[in-house]
Amino acid sequence: MANSTLSSSVNKPIVWTIAGSDSGGGAGIQADLLTIHDLGCHPCSAITCLTAQSSVAVNLVEAVSPQMFQSQLDTLLHDLPPVAIKIGLLANQSQVVMLASWLKKRLAEYCKQAGIEVSVILDPVMFATCGDNLNSTLDFSPFKSLLTLITPNITELAALVDIKAKPALAMSGAESTLVDQADCVLAAELLSEQLNCHVLAKGGDLGPTWLRDCAQDIFVCREEKGISTLHQGRTFLLSGPRINSDNTHGSGCTLSSAIASVMGQGYVLHDAIVIAKAYVTAGIAASFQPGSGAGTLARTSWPSDLTLYPSISVLDSGPSLPGSIKFKPIVERLGLYPVVADLTLLHSLLEAGAKTIQLRIKDGLTDDIEQQICSAIQLGRDYKAKLFINDHWQLALKHGAYGIHLGQEDLYTADLTKIASADIALGVSSHSYFELLIAHQIAPSYIALGHIFPTTTKVMPSKPQGLNKLRQYVELLGSHYPLVAIGGIDESKLEAVKHTRVHDIAVVRALTQAEDPAGAFRMLTQKWETYDATE
Numbered sequence: 001m002a003n004s005t006l007s008s009s010v011n012k013p014i015v016w017t018i019a020g021s022d023s024g025g026g027a028g029i030q031a032d033l034l035t036i037h038d039l040g041c042h043p044c045s046a047i048t049c050l051t052a053q054s055s056v057a058v059n060l061v062e063a064v065s066p067q068m069f070q071s072q073l074d075t076l077l078h079d080l081p082p083v084a085i086k087i088g089l090l091a092n093q094s095q096v097v098m099l100a101s102w103l104k105k106r107l108a109e110y111c112k113q114a115g116i117e118v119s120v121i122l123d124p125v126m127f128a129t130c131g132d133n134l135n136s137t138l139d140f141s142p143f144k145s146l147l148t149l150i151t152p153n154i155t156e157l158a159a160l161v162d163i164k165a166k167p168a169l170a171m172s173g174a175e176s177t178l179v180d181q182a183d184c185v186l187a188a189e190l191l192s193e194q195l196n197c198h199v200l201a202k203g204g205d206l207g208p209t210w211l212r213d214c215a216q217d218i219f220v221c222r223e224e225k226g227i228s229t230l231h232q233g234r235t236f237l238l239s240g241p242r243i244n245s246d247n248t249h250g251s252g253c254t255l256s257s258a259i260a261s262v263m264g265q266g267y268v269l270h271d272a273i274v275i276a277k278a279y280v281t282a283g284i285a286a287s288f289q290p291g292s293g294a295g296t297l298a299r300t301s302w303p304s305d306l307t308l309y310p311s312i313s314v315l316d317s318g319p320s321l322p323g324s325i326k327f328k329p330i331v332e333r334l335g336l337y338p339v340v341a342d343l344t345l346l347h348s349l350l351e352a353g354a355k356t357i358q359l360r361i362k363d364g365l366t367d368d369i370e371q372q373i374c375s376a377i378q379l380g381r382d383y384k385a386k387l388f389i390n391d392h393w394q395l396a397l398k399h400g401a402y403g404i405h406l407g408q409e410d411l412y413t414a415d416l417t418k419i420a421s422a423d424i425a426l427g428v429s430s431h432s433y434f435e436l437l438i439a440h441q442i443a444p445s446y447i448a449l450g451h452i453f454p455t456t457t458k459v460m461p462s463k464p465q466g467l468n469k470l471r472q473y474v475e476l477l478g479s480h481y482p483l484v485a486i487g488g489i490d491e492s493k494l495e496a497v498k499h500t501r502v503h504d505i506a507v508v509r510a511l512t513q514a515e516d517p518a519g520a521f522r523m524l525t526q527k528w529e530t531y532d533a534t535e
Ligand SMILES: Cc1ncc(COP(=O)(O)OP(=O)(O)O)c(N)n1
Pocket: 337, 339, 358, 360, 390, 391, 405, 406, 407, 408, 427, 429, 448, 449, 450, 458, 484, 486, 506
């Protein structure tokens, strides 16, 4: 026991913060160290400057020497290399130039040698919460193509973006302030082009005309690995609950260091953003006021309360989801859920007792697809089973299937309103927190969580989720929907999957590659039903 505690702390991912010290303890390096630690990583710091700061004033800012700045970075890289870096307050332009060059040479060299990628999140701190100017004149263009994400608030966005390059924006009156949401979106998209990185423009402090009860951020996403192409090259609006509190000192620092900490643990950018936003919301809700000015965020560990998380909508001209829609609820357990491609196997698994089953025809789409779907639907009725049709939602609708299973991509093309009003159950795939939140917005009948383990059944853009994420997904949504784990699940994995408390599992090869699929179904079902979910 002592050993496992020791090794888990030794193995913590190392996340750096390159930022200024806030002597008041609410923001800067101090907030970052607390956040990185709270979210399960080991924090290291390279301090750019000292600030003589309280909750009401910033009285002095003093940069460290160039030698000290460089030496902190080199010293850390030698022994404590990062998996992710958060950059906060930079004290002067020469620090910007020096750091950009260090990222380009030293960090890139390290990444190449180690064969890894290090996420770099820049929070372009320009003003303290008390309103004092910390550094609003920096030119961040040396960071072009070196950052993963930049997280300006709306005031910083206006100061950063070169609006001369976008006449439409200048014409809409955006010389010094961004007036409305459309201005902010244009400016964020422009900044993303100018710095060649993703942009999260935070509306928490100042959301010009957007809703009073929401903290809305604009997420401009470029190309990104590990997530469906559907969620790349798009602009999203992330709307979280606005907590009525003045204790927001350090919220930007907390957000950016939380994003770095979550990315450092292997989560995709989209997930890191929604998790970090939920973390900040929870931190503000439990905030406190140690001085007479704005108070500071509490550290509330990994957010697992769904109400903290933002809803997601698209702001670009691409496809979007219908609002307020709800599908037929499934109250009984799904049971062990076979996903099969042919009718003979489907029939034999129903005969073996399958209560939920899916027809998933991918290869060799034949002329008789409609006939196969009709026969499957009829078999489902004969055996009083929940028969889902994958992909072919029009045919499933036409012939009154019990349910339809759709991937995230299909959600934007299928007629969801028609499916819901036909009282057909809907199962939706998900491969991340981000996709889970999107699925939750259309309240499907169940949500599939995949792929948990490596699979050869299908080429996936995402990495296997693993048991830890599965456990987190169950914590987040397990009381709202039936949750089904899928991907690489076989007899050897059953017990560990059961311990995550996921409700049920869907399998392909564990049955299709068995000599006796019906026998395998009975054996797996018996084991799945008898394993105890408690560890
Ligand atoms: C139960 C279950 N979960 C996930 C999937 C995958 O569906 P989808 O994302 O639509 O991918 P394809 O199956 O169409 O390749 C599923 N079919 N069933």
